[in-house]
Amino acid sequence: MSDEEDDPIEHEIDVYLSKSLSDNLFLLQYPIRPAHLNYDKIEHLAARVKPQQKKVEFDLAVNTSSTYYAKSKGEQIALNVDGSSRGDQGGFYRSDKMDKQILTSSPCSGDIGRYGVGVFKDGELHLSPLHAVVQMRPSFNYLDKADDKIKTEAAAREAAGDMSQDEEDEAKPVTMKFARQETEEAKARRMRSYGYLQKKRNEESWIHLEYHGVNSDLAEAERSQLHASKEEEVSEFCVKPDEYLKMLMPPSSETESEKPAMPSNVLSLIQLRTMPLADQVKTLLTNAKVITFSQLITLLPQGTDPGAALRSLHQVAVLVQGCWVVKSEILYPKEACSPHSGVSGEHLSKGRDYVMWRFTQSRVVTRKDIASVVKLPAEDVKDILEQMSRIRANCGWEFLFQYDHDFVSRNPEIVHRQKAFWDSKYQILCKQLKIPKEHEKKFKDKDSGIPGLDKPTRRRRNSSKGSPRRKRTLSGRSVSDHSDIEPDIKMDSENSADEDIPTHHEPMEVAEVNHVTNGSNIPSLTNCDKAISKPVSKKFDEKRTELLNFVCEKLQSRFILSINELRRLLNIRLTQCSAGYILNCEITDQMLEEALDESGSLKLENMWPPGTPEESLYALTFTGDKLDPVRKVLLSMFTTTYKTTRKFFIKKVKEETDIDLTENDAKLLLSDYCINKGKGVTWYLKGTLIPDS
Structure with missing residues (x-):
């Protein structure tokens, strides 16, 4: 009782529900028009509505005699839209000027069923449910009419030219396409698409209305219907309190029709x-x-x-x-x-x-x-x-x-x-x-280049026990690795080991793409691929293999790495993997350096900007495409300077390789290996700039 005494009832108001206008009551909002500059005093030339779509349009007169009206612009717009037609000759405008504008509605988001209009009179509150809430904005469809007029005239001229020719047109083959049977999901997506909704909008015809001002007799009569008739009997109110609260404030839920249609290749x-x-x-x-x-x-x-x-x-x-x-x-x-x-x-x-x-x-x-x-x-x-x-x-x-x-x-x-x-x-x-x-x-019978196919085991023999180790080129590749690019992989008997290696037992893995896609641009056979796809013994350390795969994957996506950056990326990988992940143990800097060296990357000897702490950088120099020589030129440029420009890069490539590098290829390569500073002109090698410097 103490709570009720602290909050006494001050006044009771009878509430009535009127449904006389519930099917036709629109709330019109004008979001780009100030409240004191309404359209009440402006002549309404026409009004129309599409009830099913809850769409409204008004034709409003434009004061062409106003000092603020640009007559030359108005005449030009009317000429573009109507052409030579004027006035009563079927033109869009009534005169030779733009003398009207169109306001068209757009629906408001949200559940309109929760809103209504209230009228308080004689101590009583009368509520009327709203049928729709729309926002009125100017329409510029007359610009489309001008474009359509130009296209129509061009088509008419072309048709007239074709008819003037006496020769018959040759028969042309017609390609027939058949529609695939539509599934329920495809049908649902189609019915939510913009094209389908636009088609349905165009199918409903306009209902033309007569506009009456706010102070007209008819408007007064219609407003009176906002008051409920007291003669109507009200059934006994027998709803539980919790159900009544839910009816007053229903939980907000987005209807299926309001959900945006997702593209067919997007999966949530x-x-x-x-x-x-x-x-x-x-x-x-x-x-x-x-x-x-x-x-x-x-x-x-x-x-x-x-x-x-x-x-x-x-x-x-x-x-x-x-x-x-x-x-x-x-x-x-x-x-x-x-x-x-x-x-x-x-x-x-x-x-x-x-x-x-x-x-x-x-x-x-x-x-x-x-x-x-x-x-x-x-x-x-x-x-x-x-x-x-x-x-x-x-x-x-x-x-x-x-x-x-x-x-x-x-x-x-x-x-x-x-x-x-x-x-x-x-x-x-x-x-x-x-x-x-x-x-x-x-x-x-054809050698496929797929290491997983069952083929006869071949013994690889060494020509001599003391054969020298293969030398690495500037790009970090062995001189015999060039044969690995071809689809048909061949065994080189001159550079081989002293053991039998079945080609279908390789406890190795190829660097994987971290996302699902169809048709993505995955690099072809690179140094990294070759470093991890060449045959090895069964005792090859799994940890070293996994680390090598990780390094190759990051080199293919980032092109330049430092030890610190590689360790940061490894820590991110560890947070995403389970505790039993094979690399979830102590990985030393020496192990990272060995993996970088084995991946075929090149350790750079580059210049550093003043004030920047130096560290070793490793770069991917070979991807198997025509731009590999250009990559070497780019990296060699940074041995004498710490920055460059696109023009200088293109000039240097022409001097050293006689390759005419396009602007687009130059930009792509610079984006792979460098970062851009100085309003898009100066390029610095990745990893040589302090962040936010």
């Missing part, structure tokens, strides 16, 4: 982790098309059992070069068809299976060879290849990811089962696609 990890594990794996594979097992584990919830993930993988993917590729029947169901040619999903699935088999045999394929076997249109073959490979100039289509040595060495049973699966699958494809036997021999 929050939404993904609400699915069962099997559905998560299937969704990730369907979006990524190709993924390594380590990438998959990082995208699944923390603590996911790798064995369970592998069991789910077998249901939706197959193994190609140590990576997992989504099964063809998931992408191409039997009832589907090609959007380009109308080919059935069954034929597309067979063709895609053949492409995957070819990638189990070699790193690179050509579209011409594929098309000659699968007998599919060029566009369909290209779509299939883009899912799992990237094009390389003068070479063909290379598989998207590097061979995953780590997964293959850790899971020999899975690799063996998948090999048996592909052998059986190829026999089925031979019958379905009518592949001749000589075709099989052509590709199976």
